[in-house]
Amino acid sequence: MFESFMNIISLWALPAIIILILTFGLVRKIPLYEVFTTGAKEGFKVSISIIPYLVAIMVGISMFRASGIIEYIGHILSPVLSHFNVSADIIPLMIVRPLSGSAALGIFSDIAHTAGPESFTTKLAAIMVGSSETTFYVLAVYFGSVGISKLRYALLVGILADIIGIASAILVCNWLF
Amino acid sequence: MNYIFYFLIVVSIIAGAINGRLEDVVNSILTGAELSVKVAFSLIGIMAFWLGMMEIAKKSGLVEIISKIIKPVTKRLFNEIPEDSPAVGDIAMSFTANAFGLTNAATPIGIKAMEELQKQNIDKKSASNAMCMFLAMNTAGFQLIPATVIAVLIGIGYKNPTEIIAPTLLVTSIAFISAISIAKLFEKFWIPQKKTGGDI
Numbered sequence: 001m002f003e004s005f006m007n008i009i010s011l012w013a014l015p016a017i018i019i020l021i022l023t024f025g026l027v028r029k030i031p032l033y034e035v036f037t038t039g040a041k042e043g044f045k046v047s048i049s050i051i052p053y054l055v056a057i058m059v060g061i062s063m064f065r066a067s068g069i070i071e072y073i074g075h076i077l078s079p080v081l082s083h084f085n086v087s088a089d090i091i092p093l094m095i096v097r098p099l100s101g102s103a104a105l106g107i108f109s110d111i112a113h114t115a116g117p118e119s120f121t122t123k124l125a126a127i128m129v130g131s132s133e134t135t136f137y138v139l140a141v142y143f144g145s146v147g148i149s150k151l152r153y154a155l156l157v158g159i160l161a162d163i164i165g166i167a168s169a170i171l172v173c174n175w176l177f
Numbered sequence: 178m179n180y181i182f183y184f185l186i187v188v189s190i191i192a193g194a195i196n197g198r199l200e201d202v203v204n205s206i207l208t209g210a211e212l213s214v215k216v217a218f219s220l221i222g223i224m225a226f227w228l229g230m231m232e233i234a235k236k237s238g239l240v241e242i243i244s245k246i247i248k249p250v251t252k253r254l255f256n257e258i259p260e261d262s263p264a265v266g267d268i269a270m271s272f273t274a275n276a277f278g279l280t281n282a283a284t285p286i287g288i289k290a291m292e293e294l295q296k297q298n299i300d301k302k303s304a305s306n307a308m309c310m311f312l313a314m315n316t317a318g319f320q321l322i323p324a325t326v327i328a329v330l331i332g333i334g335y336k337n338p339t340e341i342i343a344p345t346l347l348v349t350s351i352a353f354i355s356a357i358s359i360a361k362l363f364e365k366f367w368i369p370q371k372k373t374g375g376d377i
Contacts, residue, residue: 013277013278013279014277014279014282017273017274017279017282018230020239021230021233021234021237021239022233024234024237024238024239025233025234025236025237025239027237028236028237028238030233030236030237032233035229035232035233035236036229036230036232036233037229038229038232039228039229039230039231039232039233040225040226040228040229040232041225042224042225042228043220043221043222043223043224043225043226043227043228043229043285044221044224044225046224046228046285046288047217047218047220047221047224048217048221050217050220051213051214051217054213054214054216054217055209055210055213055214056182057182057213058209058210058212058213058216059186059205059206059209059210059213060181060182060185060186060189060209061185061209062205062206062208062209062212063185063186063189063190063193063202063205063206063209064185064188064189065205066189066193066198066201066202066204066205067188067189067190067192067193067196067198067201067202068192068193068196068198069188069189069192072192072196098316105325105329108326108329109329109332112329112330112332112333112335113333116333117330117333117334117335117336118335118336122330122333122335123341123344126323126326126329126330126341126345127341127344127345127348128348129323129325129326130320130323130325130326130341130345130349131318131320131323131345131346131348131349131352132317132318132349132352133315133316133317133318134318135316138312138315138316139312139316141284141288142287142288142291142308142311142312142315143291143304143308143312145288145291145292146288146291146292146294146295147301147302148295148301148302148303148304148308149178149302149303150178150300150302150303150304151178151303151304151309152303152304152309152367152368152370153309153360153363153367154304154308154309154312154313154316155178155181156363157309157312157313157316157356157359157360157363158312158313158316158317158356160355160356160359161313161316161317161352161353161355161356161359162316162352164351164352164355164356165317165348165349165351165352165355168347168348168351168352169348172344172347172348173344176344
């Protein structure tokens with residue numbers, strides 16, 4: 001019941017928003033086609049203008065991942081985290097999640113395949129991935145789009161929220177499963 | 178950002194050298210650069226679509242209506258921007274898109290919101306408090322249904338993947354509320370922005 005309800009929501013959210021916007025525009029007698037294309041023109045400009053910011057951050061992250069630092073941090077953290085039933089496989093996921101969405105999804109798939117369904121590790125990994133966002137990418141794209149290079153406290157807030165998210169994922173998982 | 182950029186690159190090179198992975202690190206420069214252009218190009222079409230849709234929503238007054246509905250919330254979170262600013266509506270739309278997991282729509286709308294916030298920014302080079310708050314909302318990644326995660330779980334033959342929804346929602350709410358509170362706290366104690374001459 002709940003499951004099918006959720007499925008309907010995720011299936012219909014996008015079409016519903018599109019219908020709402022177009023119908024509302026039509027009722028208000030907006031020249032839909034002209035206004036749409038005027039707005040859409042911006043798409044190219046914005047996408048291209050974020051490239052320098054994306055290159056800076058994504059090259060940095062890609063080098064960071066290739067350097068082996070993540071495994072090193074994993075070695076330091078794993079004795080502490082094993083007290084909370086966090087297996088060593090999950091630690092790279094924790095570190096990669098804010099850096100790269102596609103890499104995190106890849107690691108999550110690996111974990112899910114090796115740990116198998118219904119295992120604690122799979123559940124914890126799923127909750128961690130589902131409850132957070134690719135902080136560095138979001139910051140690069142959003143601030144890059146308006147040409148801002150001084151982030152002030154934005155990055156710190158993002159990282160602190162990620163840490164709180166990871167900690168609460170571990171606690172919630174230990175409590176429920 | 179200067180230090181982060183320096184740190185990511187220089188530390189990676191040194192660590193790569195120590196781990197005997199220097200070659201991988203150097204090769205990853207190309208991979209990273211290629212990937213970022215790929216990401217930007219893949220955004221063009223969907224960005225154009227949603228910016229077009231948003232233009233209709235704005236011209237028809239729909240964005241205005243939505244911003245009026247959520248005004249009590251935004252007034253508290255974004256006390257620096259005027260209540261009737263178009264940014265408020267964009268922020269609301271972007272949050273809604275994120276909550277439903279519509280990342281494709283959320284990014285262009287979010288960028289639109291950033292452009293509106295930039296108009297009211299007193300220093301065009303640094304992030305305003307309103308921007309930091311908006312980014313806090315976004316990086317926390319509040320989402321009602323983690324659709325991709327559920328898809329992976331179904332793929333490995335997980336019997337009841339929807340049992341993951343409730344705990345994920347709990348965790349994402351905790352992270353989201355913390356992000357907003359931390360941003361509010363920093364807003365009070367961080368060095369304020371300096372006004373730079375002229376509106377460029």
